[in-house]
Amino acid sequence: MSLNNLMLNVEGLIKEFGNFRALDGADISVKEGKILGLAGPNGSGKTTFINVVSGVYKPNGGKIFFNGKSIYKLEPHKIVHLGLNRTFQVPKPLSGLTVEQNVKVAAVYGSKEGNTKDKINSALSSVELDNVKHKEASSLTSAQQKLLGLARALATNPKMLLIDEIAAGLNQHELKRIADMLIKLNKFGITMIVVEHLMSFLDILTDDVVVMNAGVNLFRGSIKEASMNEKVVEVFLGR
Amino acid sequence: MFEYTVLAGIMYGLYFGLVGIGLNLIFGVMRMINLAHGDFIMLGAFLAYWLFHLFGINPLFVIAISCVVFLFLGIAFYYIFVPRLLKSKDPEMLSFILFFGLSQVIEAIIILSFGNNQRSIPSNTFGHSTFSIFGNRFPISWLIVTIVAIVVFIAVYWYFYHTKLGYATRAIMASRDESLVSGINVNRVSAFAFGIGLILASIAGIFSFFMMGAAYPSMGTNLTVISFAIIVLGSLGNPMGTIIGGLIYGLAIMFMQTYLSSWSNLLPYLLLIAVMLFKPEGLIGKTVRSA
Numbered sequence: 001m002s003l004n005n006l007m008l009n010v011e012g013l014i015k016e017f018g019n020f021r022a023l024d025g026a027d028i029s030v031k032e033g034k035i036l037g038l039a040g041p042n043g044s045g046k047t048t049f050i051n052v053v054s055g056v057y058k059p060n061g062g063k064i065f066f067n068g069k070s071i072y073k074l075e076p077h078k079i080v081h082l083g084l085n086r087t088f089q090v091p092k093p094l095s096g097l098t099v100e101q102n103v104k105v106a107a108v109y110g111s112k113e114g115n116t117k118d119k120i121n122s123a124l125s126s127v128e129l130d131n132v133k134h135k136e137a138s139s140l141t142s143a144q145q146k147l148l149g150l151a152r153a154l155a156t157n158p159k160m161l162l163i164d165e166i167a168a169g170l171n172q173h174e175l176k177r178i179a180d181m182l183i184k185l186n187k188f189g190i191t192m193i194v195v196e197h198l199m200s201f202l203d204i205l206t207d208d209v210v211v212m213n214a215g216v217n218l219f220r221g222s223i224k225e226a227s228m229n230e231k232v233v234e235v236f237l238g239r
Numbered sequence: 240m241f242e243y244t245v246l247a248g249i250m251y252g253l254y255f256g257l258v259g260i261g262l263n264l265i266f267g268v269m270r271m272i273n274l275a276h277g278d279f280i281m282l283g284a285f286l287a288y289w290l291f292h293l294f295g296i297n298p299l300f301v302i303a304i305s306c307v308v309f310l311f312l313g314i315a316f317y318y319i320f321v322p323r324l325l326k327s328k329d330p331e332m333l334s335f336i337l338f339f340g341l342s343q344v345i346e347a348i349i350i351l352s353f354g355n356n357q358r359s360i361p362s363n364t365f366g367h368s369t370f371s372i373f374g375n376r377f378p379i380s381w382l383i384v385t386i387v388a389i390v391v392f393i394a395v396y397w398y399f400y401h402t403k404l405g406y407a408t409r410a411i412m413a414s415r416d417e418s419l420v421s422g423i424n425v426n427r428v429s430a431f432a433f434g435i436g437l438i439l440a441s442i443a444g445i446f447s448f449f450m451m452g453a454a455y456p457s458m459g460t461n462l463t464v465i466s467f468a469i470i471v472l473g474s475l476g477n478p479m480g481t482i483i484g485g486l487i488y489g490l491a492i493m494f495m496q497t498y499l500s501s502w503s504n505l506l507p508y509l510l511l512i513a514v515m516l517f518k519p520e521g522l523i524g525k526t527v528r529s530a
Binding site: 018054055056058075076077080081085086088091092093094095096097101104105106108109110111149152153156 | 326328403406407409410412413414416417418419420421422423424425426477
């Protein structure tokens with residue numbers, strides 16, 4: 001893979017929690033404009049990978065380059081300002097603030113480019129939350145809170161998004177709706193890593209999937225290839 | 240008597256809201272209980288005492304000085320200790336030890352420097368006059384303290400709801416992680432909020448002479464307990480809720496002192512137990528839907 005059009009390039013990433021290595025030398029890269037699926041069993045290090053790359057956790061080793069610039073141990077707000085943002089598996093909307101105010105905080109602090117009002121309106125309409133913008137964020141349904149997390153990230157004008165299990169707990173209709181939104185955002189030029197348990201969801205989004213296990217990447221290829229790979233099958237189903 | 244008790248309770252309540260609001264702001268932002276809160280109130284009182292007795296500075300003017308001193312103290316303290324604390328395995332637990340230690344150190348330094356005597360500023364500093372509400376007469380200093388408390392509450396409200404920094408502070412109070420990835424420099428905003436928390440404590444200290452009689456180095460522990468009871472009563476992590484907590488505490492203490500004075504020292508503990516049993520989220524706390 002040529003290095004010059006890599007939006008994110010992670011090499012040998014290590015993250016330790018005490019004696020436990022949650023990431024044990026993960027190598028993952030994504031080309032500009034692409035969607036990469038990140039799959040793996042529980043505890044394989046997917047969410048830790050997102051937490052470390054987005055700066056929420058500090059790494060213990062390895063290299064992280066975003067758009068050719070090292071973001072290793074960079075503070076999260078500086079990573080956001082460079083154009084890399086993420087959503088959370090369990091969204092934590094800013095309770096006490098309305099949906100619009102939640103997005104406004106990100107629009108004001110996340111990026112200096114563009115008009116704040118335009119950024120808020122565009123982010124809310126992208127995730128179809130404009131009709132509930134005056135509601136208090138904590139009163140939204142689970143699916144709406146996940147979309148609010150996405151809108152909050154979009155308001156910071158990201159070049160790349162790390163999406164953490166956005167489909168978990170959603171019904172088929174909501175899954176299809178969110179998959180369509182992500183595809184649309186990708187067509188507008190946002191590169192993505194989508195962490196997901198549901199292979200069917202990833203299959204709609206991309207044919208480029210990395211399977212992780214025990215903190216390292218085990219496999220990269222299409223979902224069809226993954227389903228035929230002995231190691232991947234073993235990791236998901238056991239021996 | 241009943242009318243007097245209610246009116247005095249409201250004035251005391253607003254003052255006690257001021258006593259607790261800084262603790263609640265710091266808890267809201269950092270999710271840590273500043274066990275040295277009462278000691279910062281004591282430091283505010285000693286600052287006012289010395290400035291009054293050495294230079295004759297009126298306590299009202301000490302507010303401006305304390306804003307500068309305690310903002311600086313708060314920001315410095317935050318950057319020296321808190322980022323390291325947050326990197327630890329159990330920041331909440333370690334923060335108890337850190338702030339308890341800080342409380343002991345502050346108290347010891349003041350005792351070693353000035354002795355453990357009670358200090359006071361004359362109650363007639365704001366004049367000898369009294370004021371009357373519905374025929375009940377109160378010292379003028381109570382009215383001034385009440386006005387100061389109301390002005391401070393309005394300023395805190397204005398900060399939270401009408402400033403960019405206030406929005407960021409509310410965002411951090413709601414979710415530190417979401418704030419981090421919203422592009423907010425969480426450390427900078429938290430340090431500023433910590434400074435504001437200490438300023439609020441110091442303002443409560445400046446006026447402690449007029450509401451509690453005297454200041455002394457070991458007063459901090461008791462004030463921390465009272466503040467904690469007040470913020471739990473209102474709603475932990477919701478600074479504006481402290482006003483409600485303070486009012487209930489003020490009214491309750493006045494009624495206790497009027498009708499059951501020998502039991503009044505038990506009040507903060509009784510209120511804490513009652514809230515924990517019947518409304519642990521605080522009187523104005525709300526349950527939040529989680530995805």
